[in-house]
Amino acid sequence: METIPGMKYISALAVVLVMWGIVSWMVGSMLIPGPIDTFLRLGQEVRDPAFWKHVFTSFYRVIGGVACGFVTAVPLGLLLGANEKMDRWCSPLIYLSYPIPKIVFLPVFLLLFGLGDISKILLIALIIFFQLLLTTRDSARQIETEMIYSFNSLGGSRLHYFRHVVWPVSLPGIFTSLRVGTGIAVAVLFFVESIGTRRGLGFYIIDAWGVADYTGMFVGIIALSAIGVILYEIFDLLEKKVCQWKQI
Amino acid sequence: MDISPDLLDVEHLTQTYGNGAGDKTVLHNVTFSLSRHTSLALVGPSGCGKSTLLLIVSGLLQPSGGTVTLDNVIRTGPGRDVGVVFQQYGLFPWKTTRDNILLGARMQNIRVSEDTLTELVQELGIQGLGHLYPNQISGGQRQRVALARALLLDPKLLMLDEPFAALDAITREHLQNHLLSVFQRRRFSFILVTHNIEEAVFLGRRIAVMNSEQCGIQTIIDNPGMGRPEFREHPDFFRQVGIVRALLKDQ
Numbered sequence: 159m160e161t162i163p164g165m166k167y168i169s170a171l172a173v174v175l176v177m178w179g180i181v182s183w184m185v186g187s188m189l190i191p192g193p194i195d196t197f198l199r200l201g202q203e204v205r206d207p208a209f210w211k212h213v214f215t216s217f218y219r220v221i222g223g224v225a226c227g228f229v230t231a232v233p234l235g236l237l238l239g240a241n242e243k244m245d246r247w248c249s250p251l252i253y254l255s256y257p258i259p260k261i262v263f264l265p266v267f268l269l270l271f272g273l274g275d276i277s278k279i280l281l282i283a284l285i286i287f288f289q290l291l292l293t294t295r296d297s298a299r300q301i302e303t304e305m306i307y308s309f310n311s312l313g314g315s316r317l318h319y320f321r322h323v324v325w326p327v328s329l330p331g332i333f334t335s336l337r338v339g340t341g342i343a344v345a346v347l348f349f350v351e352s353i354g355t356r357r358g359l360g361f362y363i364i365d366a367w368g369v370a371d372y373t374g375m376f377v378g379i380i381a382l383s384a385i386g387v388i389l390y391e392i393f394d395l396l397e398k399k400v401c402q403w404k405q406i
Numbered sequence: 407m408d409i410s411p412d413l414l415d416v417e418h419l420t421q422t423y424g425n426g427a428g429d430k431t432v433l434h435n436v437t438f439s440l441s442r443h444t445s446l447a448l449v450g451p452s453g454c455g456k457s458t459l460l461l462i463v464s465g466l467l468q469p470s471g472g473t474v475t476l477d478n479v480i481r482t483g484p485g486r487d488v489g490v491v492f493q494q495y496g497l498f499p500w501k502t503t504r505d506n507i508l509l510g511a512r513m514q515n516i517r518v519s520e521d522t523l524t525e526l527v528q529e530l531g532i533q534g535l536g537h538l539y540p541n542q543i544s545g546g547q548r549q550r551v552a553l554a555r556a557l558l559l560d561p562k563l564l565m566l567d568e569p570f571a572a573l574d575a576i577t578r579e580h581l582q583n584h585l586l587s588v589f590q591r592r593r594f595s596f597i598l599v600t601h602n603i604e605e606a607v608f609l610g611r612r613i614a615v616m617n618s619e620q621c622g623i624q625t626i627i628d629n630p631g632m633g634r635p636e637f638r639e640h641p642d643f644f645r646q647v648g649i650v651r652a653l654l655k656d657q
Contacts, residue, residue, distance in 0.1 A: 304492050304493075304494050304496055305496065305498070307461065307466045307490070307492065308490070308492055308496025308497075309498075310466050310484050311464060311466060311488075311490035311496075311510075311556075312484075312509055312513060312514075312555075313484055313485060313486060313513060313514050314509075314510075314513040314514075318513045322498065322501075322509065322513070323498065326498070326500040326501075327500075329500075401500070402539075403499055403500045403501075403539045403541070404500075406539055406541055406542055
Protein backbone atom coordinates (compact mmCIF):
# COMPACT_ATOMS: atom_id res chain seq x y z
CA MET A 159 0.00 0.00 0.00
CA GLU A 160 1.27 3.45 -0.90
CA THR A 161 1.68 5.72 2.07
CA ILE A 162 2.21 9.45 2.18
CA PRO A 163 5.90 10.13 2.90
CA GLY A 164 6.47 10.98 6.54
CA MET A 165 3.03 9.62 7.49
CA LYS A 166 4.60 6.84 9.56
CA TYR A 167 6.70 9.39 11.40
CA ILE A 168 3.70 11.59 12.13
CA SER A 169 1.58 8.71 13.40
CA ALA A 170 4.42 7.44 15.62
CA LEU A 171 4.83 10.96 16.98
CA ALA A 172 1.09 11.14 17.66
CA VAL A 173 1.24 7.86 19.61
CA VAL A 174 4.14 9.15 21.72
CA LEU A 175 2.33 12.41 22.44
CA VAL A 176 -0.87 10.64 23.42
CA MET A 177 1.01 8.28 25.74
CA TRP A 178 2.88 11.20 27.24
CA GLY A 179 -0.44 12.99 27.82
CA ILE A 180 -1.89 9.91 29.54
CA VAL A 181 1.15 9.46 31.81
CA SER A 182 1.11 13.18 32.66
CA TRP A 183 -2.60 12.99 33.49
CA MET A 184 -2.08 9.88 35.66
CA VAL A 185 1.01 11.09 37.52
CA GLY A 186 -0.05 14.70 37.69
CA SER A 187 1.13 17.62 35.61
CA MET A 188 3.14 19.06 38.52
CA LEU A 189 5.69 16.23 38.16
CA ILE A 190 5.28 15.38 34.49
CA PRO A 191 3.99 18.34 32.50
CA GLY A 192 1.81 17.38 29.55
CA PRO A 193 2.79 17.85 25.92
CA ILE A 194 0.60 20.96 25.44
CA ASP A 195 2.20 22.87 28.36
CA THR A 196 5.63 21.78 27.23
CA PHE A 197 5.16 22.86 23.61
CA LEU A 198 3.67 26.20 24.68
CA ARG A 199 6.77 26.75 26.78
CA LEU A 200 8.99 25.59 23.92
CA GLY A 201 7.27 28.24 21.80
CA GLN A 202 8.42 30.87 24.29
CA GLU A 203 11.93 29.49 24.64
CA VAL A 204 12.68 29.44 20.91
CA ARG A 205 12.28 33.22 20.94
CA ASP A 206 15.02 33.51 23.55
CA PRO A 207 18.58 33.65 22.13
CA ALA A 208 19.93 32.12 25.38
CA PHE A 209 18.03 28.91 24.63
CA TRP A 210 19.54 28.73 21.14
CA LYS A 211 22.99 29.15 22.65
CA HIS A 212 22.41 25.95 24.64
CA VAL A 213 21.09 24.14 21.58
CA PHE A 214 23.95 25.30 19.40
CA THR A 215 26.55 24.35 22.03
CA SER A 216 25.13 20.84 22.41
CA PHE A 217 24.92 20.47 18.67
CA TYR A 218 28.54 21.29 17.93
CA ARG A 219 29.76 19.20 20.86
CA VAL A 220 27.96 16.10 19.68
CA ILE A 221 28.86 16.69 16.01
CA GLY A 222 32.47 17.33 17.03
CA GLY A 223 32.54 14.13 19.09
CA VAL A 224 31.04 11.97 16.34
CA ALA A 225 33.33 13.56 13.73
CA CYS A 226 36.48 12.98 15.83
CA GLY A 227 35.38 9.38 16.46
CA PHE A 228 34.69 8.92 12.75
CA VAL A 229 37.96 10.25 11.37
CA THR A 230 40.01 8.11 13.76
CA ALA A 231 37.96 4.89 13.96
CA VAL A 232 36.94 4.43 10.32
CA PRO A 233 40.40 4.52 8.70
CA LEU A 234 41.80 2.28 11.43
CA GLY A 235 38.84 -0.10 11.13
CA LEU A 236 39.27 -0.33 7.35
CA LEU A 237 42.97 -0.98 7.76
CA LEU A 238 42.46 -3.71 10.37
CA GLY A 239 39.62 -5.30 8.40
CA ALA A 240 41.72 -5.52 5.26
CA ASN A 241 44.96 -6.50 6.97
CA GLU A 242 44.79 -9.76 8.88
CA LYS A 243 48.29 -9.52 10.30
CA MET A 244 47.74 -6.07 11.74
CA ASP A 245 44.36 -7.15 13.08
CA ARG A 246 45.95 -10.07 14.92
CA TRP A 247 48.32 -7.65 16.64
CA CYS A 248 45.68 -5.11 17.58
CA SER A 249 42.81 -7.46 18.45
CA PRO A 250 43.86 -8.26 22.05
CA LEU A 251 44.21 -4.57 22.79
CA ILE A 252 40.77 -3.81 21.38
CA TYR A 253 39.10 -6.70 23.16
CA LEU A 254 40.70 -5.66 26.42
CA SER A 255 39.64 -2.03 26.19
CA TYR A 256 36.23 -2.47 24.54
CA PRO A 257 34.28 -3.57 27.65
CA ILE A 258 35.71 -0.80 29.86
CA PRO A 259 32.94 1.75 30.47
CA LYS A 260 34.71 4.76 28.94
CA ILE A 261 32.26 7.15 30.53
CA VAL A 262 33.97 6.71 33.92
CA PHE A 263 36.96 8.54 32.44
CA LEU A 264 35.03 11.81 32.53
CA PRO A 265 36.87 13.05 35.65
CA VAL A 266 40.19 12.11 34.06
CA PHE A 267 39.27 13.98 30.89
CA LEU A 268 38.19 17.00 32.92
CA LEU A 269 41.55 16.95 34.71
CA LEU A 270 43.53 16.53 31.52
CA PHE A 271 41.61 18.78 29.12
CA GLY A 272 39.85 21.20 31.46
CA LEU A 273 36.20 22.10 31.84
CA GLY A 274 35.79 23.45 28.29
CA ASP A 275 34.50 21.83 25.13
CA ILE A 276 37.56 19.71 24.42
CA SER A 277 37.09 17.26 27.30
CA LYS A 278 33.42 16.79 26.39
CA ILE A 279 34.01 16.32 22.67
CA LEU A 280 36.88 13.91 23.32
CA LEU A 281 34.85 11.73 25.67
CA ILE A 282 32.03 11.43 23.12
CA ALA A 283 34.66 10.68 20.46
CA LEU A 284 36.25 7.96 22.61
CA ILE A 285 32.96 6.19 23.18
CA ILE A 286 31.93 6.40 19.52
CA PHE A 287 35.44 5.38 18.46
CA PHE A 288 35.33 1.83 19.81
CA GLN A 289 31.92 1.08 18.44
CA LEU A 290 32.73 2.47 15.00
CA LEU A 291 36.10 0.74 14.98
CA LEU A 292 34.64 -2.71 15.58
CA THR A 293 31.77 -2.40 13.11
CA THR A 294 34.00 -0.92 10.42
CA ARG A 295 36.58 -3.65 10.89
CA ASP A 296 33.95 -6.41 10.83
CA SER A 297 32.33 -4.94 7.71
CA ALA A 298 35.67 -4.70 5.93
CA ARG A 299 36.36 -8.34 6.78
CA GLN A 300 33.38 -9.54 4.75
CA ILE A 301 35.18 -9.26 1.43
CA GLU A 302 35.04 -12.60 -0.36
CA THR A 303 38.15 -14.15 -1.88
CA GLU A 304 36.69 -14.10 -5.39
CA MET A 305 36.08 -10.36 -5.01
CA ILE A 306 39.75 -9.85 -4.11
CA TYR A 307 40.91 -11.96 -7.06
CA SER A 308 38.52 -10.10 -9.33
CA PHE A 309 39.90 -6.77 -8.15
CA ASN A 310 43.52 -7.89 -8.51
CA SER A 311 42.87 -9.16 -12.02
CA LEU A 312 42.02 -5.56 -12.99
CA GLY A 313 45.46 -4.36 -12.00
CA GLY A 314 44.59 -1.94 -9.19
CA SER A 315 46.95 -0.72 -6.48
CA ARG A 316 46.55 -1.12 -2.72
CA LEU A 317 45.13 2.39 -2.55
CA HIS A 318 42.62 1.55 -5.29
CA TYR A 319 41.67 -1.51 -3.29
CA PHE A 320 40.71 0.60 -0.32
CA ARG A 321 38.86 3.11 -2.45
CA HIS A 322 36.97 0.75 -4.75
CA VAL A 323 36.46 -2.32 -2.54
CA VAL A 324 37.10 -1.95 1.20
CA TRP A 325 35.42 1.45 1.60
CA PRO A 326 32.19 0.68 -0.34
CA VAL A 327 31.90 -2.79 1.26
CA SER A 328 32.15 -1.25 4.72
CA LEU A 329 29.89 1.77 4.19
CA PRO A 330 26.53 0.16 5.08
CA GLY A 331 28.05 -1.14 8.34
CA ILE A 332 29.57 2.26 9.07
CA PHE A 333 26.21 3.96 8.60
CA THR A 334 24.45 1.47 10.87
CA SER A 335 27.09 2.09 13.48
CA LEU A 336 26.75 5.86 13.08
CA ARG A 337 22.99 5.66 13.55
CA VAL A 338 23.31 3.50 16.65
CA GLY A 339 26.14 5.75 17.80
CA THR A 340 23.90 8.82 17.56
CA GLY A 341 21.79 7.63 20.50
CA ILE A 342 24.89 6.85 22.52
CA ALA A 343 26.51 10.17 21.65
CA VAL A 344 23.48 12.19 22.75
CA ALA A 345 23.28 10.20 26.01
CA VAL A 346 26.96 10.84 26.70
CA LEU A 347 26.45 14.49 25.76
CA PHE A 348 23.77 14.84 28.41
CA PHE A 349 26.06 13.29 30.99
CA VAL A 350 29.11 15.41 30.19
CA GLU A 351 27.03 18.58 30.09
CA SER A 352 25.51 17.92 33.46
CA ILE A 353 28.85 18.48 35.18
CA GLY A 354 31.13 21.52 35.27
CA THR A 355 29.51 23.60 32.55
CA ARG A 356 26.91 26.34 32.26
CA ARG A 357 26.20 25.82 28.57
CA GLY A 358 24.47 23.09 26.63
CA LEU A 359 21.15 21.29 26.86
CA GLY A 360 22.46 18.89 29.51
CA PHE A 361 23.07 21.86 31.79
CA TYR A 362 19.71 23.35 30.75
CA ILE A 363 17.86 20.18 31.82
CA ILE A 364 19.74 19.72 35.10
CA ASP A 365 19.38 23.43 35.91
CA ALA A 366 15.60 23.32 35.33
CA TRP A 367 15.36 20.19 37.44
CA GLY A 368 17.32 21.92 40.24
CA VAL A 369 14.82 24.78 40.42
CA ALA A 370 11.86 22.40 40.07
CA ASP A 371 10.95 23.89 36.68
CA TYR A 372 9.72 20.61 35.27
CA THR A 373 8.21 22.14 32.15
CA GLY A 374 11.60 23.69 31.36
CA MET A 375 13.20 20.32 31.99
CA PHE A 376 10.93 18.70 29.41
CA VAL A 377 11.65 21.47 26.92
CA GLY A 378 15.34 20.58 27.29
CA ILE A 379 14.59 16.87 26.88
CA ILE A 380 12.67 17.59 23.66
CA ALA A 381 15.46 19.76 22.28
CA LEU A 382 18.08 17.12 23.08
CA SER A 383 15.91 14.43 21.50
CA ALA A 384 15.48 16.60 18.40
CA ILE A 385 19.27 16.75 18.03
CA GLY A 386 19.37 12.95 18.18
CA VAL A 387 16.58 12.61 15.61
CA ILE A 388 18.15 15.14 13.24
CA LEU A 389 21.53 13.38 13.35
CA TYR A 390 19.88 10.00 12.84
CA GLU A 391 17.95 11.28 9.83
CA ILE A 392 21.06 12.89 8.34
CA PHE A 393 22.91 9.56 8.50
CA ASP A 394 19.89 7.75 7.11
CA LEU A 395 19.61 10.15 4.16
CA LEU A 396 23.35 10.01 3.54
CA GLU A 397 23.25 6.22 3.47
CA LYS A 398 20.39 6.22 0.97
CA LYS A 399 22.37 8.62 -1.22
CA VAL A 400 25.78 6.95 -0.93
CA CYS A 401 24.70 3.29 -0.82
CA GLN A 402 22.13 3.41 -3.61
CA TRP A 403 23.06 -0.09 -4.69
CA LYS A 404 21.87 -1.42 -1.31
CA GLN A 405 18.36 -0.02 -1.75
CA ILE A 406 17.64 -2.08 -4.87
CA MET B 407 66.40 -18.01 -23.29
CA ASP B 408 64.85 -19.49 -26.42
CA ILE B 409 62.22 -17.37 -28.05
CA SER B 410 59.01 -19.32 -27.99
CA PRO B 411 56.48 -18.96 -30.81
CA ASP B 412 53.72 -19.79 -28.33
CA LEU B 413 51.62 -17.23 -26.54
CA LEU B 414 51.79 -19.06 -23.24
CA ASP B 415 54.34 -21.45 -21.81
CA VAL B 416 53.66 -23.06 -18.47
CA GLU B 417 56.67 -24.98 -17.19
CA HIS B 418 57.05 -27.31 -14.21
CA LEU B 419 54.36 -25.57 -12.24
CA THR B 420 54.00 -26.82 -8.69
CA GLN B 421 51.70 -25.63 -5.95
CA THR B 422 51.90 -26.86 -2.38
CA TYR B 423 49.95 -25.60 0.60
CA GLY B 424 51.17 -25.68 4.18
CA ASN B 425 54.69 -26.41 5.30
CA GLY B 426 56.29 -29.44 6.82
CA ALA B 427 54.71 -32.87 7.23
CA GLY B 428 51.13 -31.84 6.46
CA ASP B 429 51.92 -30.50 3.00
CA LYS B 430 49.20 -30.73 0.43
CA THR B 431 50.28 -30.74 -3.18
CA VAL B 432 47.63 -29.39 -5.53
CA LEU B 433 49.70 -29.13 -8.68
CA HIS B 434 52.79 -31.15 -9.48
CA ASN B 435 55.09 -30.44 -12.39
CA VAL B 436 52.46 -29.11 -14.78
CA THR B 437 53.79 -28.20 -18.20
CA PHE B 438 51.84 -27.12 -21.28
CA SER B 439 51.78 -24.40 -23.88
CA LEU B 440 49.17 -22.48 -25.78
CA SER B 441 49.56 -20.93 -29.19
CA ARG B 442 48.02 -17.69 -30.40
CA HIS B 443 44.29 -17.39 -31.04
CA THR B 444 43.36 -20.78 -29.77
CA SER B 445 41.55 -22.22 -26.81
CA LEU B 446 42.21 -24.80 -24.15
CA ALA B 447 39.58 -26.35 -21.93
CA LEU B 448 40.67 -27.73 -18.57
CA VAL B 449 38.38 -30.48 -17.33
CA GLY B 450 38.67 -32.64 -14.29
CA PRO B 451 37.03 -33.63 -11.05
CA SER B 452 36.61 -31.21 -8.17
CA GLY B 453 39.81 -30.57 -6.28
CA CYS B 454 42.13 -31.53 -9.14
CA GLY B 455 43.74 -28.10 -9.14
CA LYS B 456 41.95 -26.59 -12.16
CA SER B 457 41.11 -23.33 -10.46
CA THR B 458 44.51 -23.12 -8.80
CA LEU B 459 46.13 -23.49 -12.20
CA LEU B 460 43.90 -20.75 -13.58
CA LEU B 461 44.75 -18.40 -10.72
CA ILE B 462 48.48 -18.98 -11.18
CA VAL B 463 48.37 -18.42 -14.94
CA SER B 464 46.29 -15.28 -14.32
CA GLY B 465 49.02 -14.02 -12.02
CA LEU B 466 46.66 -13.94 -9.04
CA LEU B 467 48.47 -16.67 -7.12
CA GLN B 468 52.20 -17.18 -6.81
CA PRO B 469 53.21 -20.78 -7.56
CA SER B 470 55.46 -22.74 -5.18
CA GLY B 471 57.61 -23.60 -8.20
CA GLY B 472 57.79 -23.32 -11.98
CA THR B 473 57.18 -20.47 -14.37
CA VAL B 474 54.43 -18.97 -16.47
CA THR B 475 55.65 -17.15 -19.57
CA LEU B 476 53.34 -15.01 -21.65
CA ASP B 477 54.70 -13.71 -24.92
CA ASN B 478 58.23 -14.57 -23.76
CA VAL B 479 57.89 -12.57 -20.56
CA ILE B 480 57.80 -14.39 -17.23
CA ARG B 481 54.69 -13.40 -15.35
CA THR B 482 55.00 -12.26 -11.77
CA GLY B 483 51.53 -10.84 -11.21
CA PRO B 484 48.31 -9.81 -12.89
CA GLY B 485 48.41 -7.46 -15.87
CA ARG B 486 46.34 -6.14 -18.73
CA ASP B 487 47.55 -8.93 -21.04
CA VAL B 488 45.33 -11.40 -19.20
CA GLY B 489 41.62 -10.92 -18.53
CA VAL B 490 39.82 -13.09 -16.01
CA VAL B 491 36.15 -14.08 -15.72
CA PHE B 492 34.94 -15.74 -12.54
CA GLN B 493 32.13 -18.15 -11.77
CA GLN B 494 30.31 -15.73 -9.48
CA TYR B 495 30.92 -12.91 -11.99
CA GLY B 496 33.35 -11.02 -9.73
CA LEU B 497 31.43 -7.80 -10.31
CA PHE B 498 31.32 -5.09 -7.69
CA PRO B 499 27.70 -4.66 -6.57
CA TRP B 500 28.25 -1.01 -5.56
CA LYS B 501 29.29 0.03 -9.06
CA THR B 502 27.02 0.36 -12.07
CA THR B 503 27.68 -2.08 -14.89
CA ARG B 504 29.37 0.74 -16.84
CA ASP B 505 31.69 1.53 -13.93
CA ASN B 506 32.37 -2.17 -13.46
CA ILE B 507 33.43 -2.52 -17.08
CA LEU B 508 35.60 0.61 -16.97
CA LEU B 509 37.21 0.04 -13.56
CA GLY B 510 40.33 -1.75 -14.79
CA ALA B 511 41.03 0.89 -17.44
CA ARG B 512 40.49 3.70 -14.94
CA MET B 513 42.81 2.20 -12.35
CA GLN B 514 45.49 1.65 -14.93
CA ASN B 515 45.00 5.13 -16.38
CA ILE B 516 44.16 3.78 -19.80
CA ARG B 517 41.86 5.95 -21.90
CA VAL B 518 39.03 4.05 -23.49
CA SER B 519 37.05 5.84 -26.17
CA GLU B 520 33.28 5.88 -25.95
CA ASP B 521 33.18 4.16 -29.37
CA THR B 522 35.29 1.24 -28.15
CA LEU B 523 33.01 0.79 -25.17
CA THR B 524 29.82 1.03 -27.23
CA GLU B 525 31.16 -1.47 -29.76
CA LEU B 526 32.10 -3.96 -27.05
CA VAL B 527 28.84 -3.58 -25.20
CA GLN B 528 26.88 -4.09 -28.43
CA GLU B 529 28.99 -7.09 -29.34
CA LEU B 530 28.08 -8.69 -26.04
CA GLY B 531 24.42 -7.68 -26.25
CA ILE B 532 24.36 -5.65 -23.04
CA GLN B 533 23.61 -2.20 -24.46
CA GLY B 534 21.31 -0.02 -22.39
CA LEU B 535 22.32 -1.59 -19.06
CA GLY B 536 25.16 0.81 -18.21
CA HIS B 537 23.31 2.71 -15.51
CA LEU B 538 22.05 -0.43 -13.70
CA TYR B 539 23.72 -2.16 -10.78
CA PRO B 540 24.70 -5.84 -11.07
CA ASN B 541 21.83 -6.99 -8.85
CA GLN B 542 19.34 -5.34 -11.22
CA ILE B 543 20.30 -7.56 -14.16
CA SER B 544 20.07 -11.31 -14.80
CA GLY B 545 22.85 -13.84 -14.20
CA GLY B 546 23.47 -14.17 -17.94
CA GLN B 547 23.73 -10.39 -18.32
CA ARG B 548 26.10 -10.19 -15.35
CA GLN B 549 28.40 -12.71 -16.95
CA ARG B 550 28.33 -10.72 -20.21
CA VAL B 551 29.28 -7.62 -18.22
CA ALA B 552 32.12 -9.60 -16.64
CA LEU B 553 33.21 -10.69 -20.13
CA ALA B 554 33.08 -7.10 -21.37
CA ARG B 555 35.18 -5.99 -18.43
CA ALA B 556 37.77 -8.70 -19.12
CA LEU B 557 37.86 -7.91 -22.85
CA LEU B 558 37.90 -4.12 -22.62
CA LEU B 559 41.68 -3.83 -22.49
CA ASP B 560 42.12 -6.27 -25.38
CA PRO B 561 43.92 -9.03 -23.48
CA LYS B 562 46.05 -11.58 -25.29
CA LEU B 563 44.71 -14.29 -23.02
CA LEU B 564 41.32 -14.68 -21.41
CA MET B 565 40.95 -16.94 -18.40
CA LEU B 566 37.48 -18.28 -17.61
CA ASP B 567 36.83 -20.07 -14.33
CA GLU B 568 33.58 -22.06 -14.62
CA PRO B 569 32.00 -18.96 -16.16
CA PHE B 570 28.65 -20.50 -17.00
CA ALA B 571 28.25 -22.92 -14.09
CA ALA B 572 25.82 -20.68 -12.20
CA LEU B 573 23.50 -20.23 -15.21
CA ASP B 574 20.52 -22.23 -16.41
CA ALA B 575 20.98 -24.62 -19.36
CA ILE B 576 19.51 -22.37 -22.07
CA THR B 577 21.36 -19.22 -20.95
CA ARG B 578 24.53 -21.28 -20.69
CA GLU B 579 24.25 -22.52 -24.25
CA HIS B 580 23.47 -19.03 -25.47
CA LEU B 581 26.53 -17.62 -23.75
CA GLN B 582 28.75 -20.43 -25.00
CA ASN B 583 27.73 -19.54 -28.56
CA HIS B 584 28.33 -15.89 -27.80
CA LEU B 585 31.80 -16.52 -26.40
CA LEU B 586 32.61 -18.53 -29.50
CA SER B 587 31.57 -15.72 -31.85
CA VAL B 588 33.44 -13.07 -29.83
CA PHE B 589 36.50 -15.33 -29.82
CA GLN B 590 36.34 -15.67 -33.58
CA ARG B 591 36.05 -11.94 -34.14
CA ARG B 592 38.84 -10.92 -31.76
CA ARG B 593 42.40 -12.12 -31.59
CA PHE B 594 42.72 -13.51 -28.09
CA SER B 595 43.32 -17.02 -26.76
CA PHE B 596 41.39 -18.42 -23.88
CA ILE B 597 41.66 -21.05 -21.19
CA LEU B 598 38.37 -22.35 -19.88
CA VAL B 599 38.12 -24.21 -16.60
CA THR B 600 35.00 -26.35 -16.46
CA HIS B 601 33.65 -29.55 -14.98
CA ASN B 602 31.14 -29.80 -17.82
CA ILE B 603 32.43 -32.17 -20.52
CA GLU B 604 30.08 -30.89 -23.26
CA GLU B 605 31.20 -27.33 -22.58
CA ALA B 606 34.86 -28.36 -22.76
CA VAL B 607 34.32 -30.10 -26.10
CA PHE B 608 32.27 -27.23 -27.51
CA LEU B 609 34.73 -24.49 -26.56
CA GLY B 610 38.17 -26.12 -26.29
CA ARG B 611 40.31 -26.38 -29.40
CA ARG B 612 42.37 -28.59 -27.17
CA ILE B 613 41.10 -30.31 -24.05
CA ALA B 614 43.35 -30.95 -21.07
CA VAL B 615 42.07 -33.68 -18.78
CA MET B 616 43.28 -33.16 -15.25
CA ASN B 617 43.81 -35.82 -12.65
CA SER B 618 43.65 -35.23 -8.92
CA GLU B 619 45.92 -38.16 -8.07
CA GLN B 620 48.68 -36.98 -10.35
CA CYS B 621 47.98 -33.37 -9.35
CA GLY B 622 48.26 -32.28 -12.93
CA ILE B 623 47.34 -32.74 -16.56
CA GLN B 624 46.85 -36.38 -17.45
CA THR B 625 46.56 -35.84 -21.17
CA ILE B 626 45.75 -33.18 -23.74
CA ILE B 627 43.62 -34.12 -26.69
CA ASP B 628 43.02 -32.27 -29.92
CA ASN B 629 39.51 -31.19 -30.77
CA PRO B 630 39.63 -30.03 -34.39
CA GLY B 631 35.86 -29.87 -34.81
CA MET B 632 35.50 -27.00 -32.36
CA GLY B 633 34.60 -23.62 -33.80
CA ARG B 634 31.07 -23.75 -35.17
CA PRO B 635 27.80 -23.51 -33.26
CA GLU B 636 26.50 -26.53 -35.24
CA PHE B 637 29.32 -28.65 -33.83
CA ARG B 638 27.06 -29.34 -30.88
CA GLU B 639 24.82 -31.48 -33.13
CA HIS B 640 27.64 -33.25 -34.99
CA PRO B 641 28.52 -36.94 -34.39
CA ASP B 642 32.16 -35.90 -33.84
CA PHE B 643 31.03 -33.82 -30.89
CA PHE B 644 29.45 -36.81 -29.18
CA ARG B 645 32.48 -38.95 -30.01
CA GLN B 646 34.78 -36.39 -28.37
CA VAL B 647 32.51 -36.15 -25.35
CA GLY B 648 32.70 -39.94 -25.07
CA ILE B 649 36.49 -39.89 -25.24
CA VAL B 650 36.81 -37.24 -22.54
CA ARG B 651 34.26 -38.97 -20.35
CA ALA B 652 36.16 -42.26 -20.65
CA LEU B 653 39.43 -40.52 -19.73
CA LEU B 654 37.82 -39.02 -16.63
CA LYS B 655 36.21 -42.33 -15.66
CA ASP B 656 39.51 -44.17 -15.86
CA GLN B 657 41.01 -42.04 -13.11
